[in-house]
Amino acid sequence: GAGVSQSPSNKVTEKGKDVELRCDPISGHTALYWYRQSLGQGLEFLIYFQGNSAPDKSGLPSDRFSAERTGGSVSTLTIQRTQQEDSAVYLCASSFGQGAYNEQFFGPGTRLTVL
């Protein structure tokens, strides 16, 4: 079956431009997570959606970052006015339910480079 897919796989942008990253979770998964991995760092939690509940945005590093999840499925992470420190691999994961006990399935990630 289809896993989590992300697009684009690579994105190069200029400082100050806006970017949108897309995540298609596994069908039927109610929970969706965004993480980022900067060079030499671990996976940093950004935001989490669970069903129709309000998202947990506690990991978003600044108000330039936002995400939405339409129809409980596809999610878009938007970074406005990109900065060089935003360069990282952005990973999306989905799970059947919420919380750590439900295995998260990860997509391959989007590598963002801000010049």
Added chain:
Amino acid sequence: DQQVKQNSPSLSVQEGRISILNCDYTNSMFDYFLWYKKYPAEGPTFLISISSIKDKNEDGRFTVFLNKSAKHLSLHIVPSQPGDSAVYFCAASAMRGKLIFGQGTELSVKP
């Protein structure tokens, strides 16, 4: 504040020998711990987990040990195989909440 730490960025092991990957945590509220494996250009995949009520969990060649008093967990791979070469992340959660990941350890298993 790094709540989950993997202090060894890399580890090299000979095929057939034991690989031991270590992870330390600071939050005593963590009650569930996981290991994920990541190959280049792929997302992490779940490997093995352990609840804080246990001190050991085994799955084939993979065993996770938890030492709550030391706030330390380790992943043992025996015997190590070249296909095990990957980045390994430990992660922890408190009360079924979101996962906090470590920085990862890159394992290289030499034939």
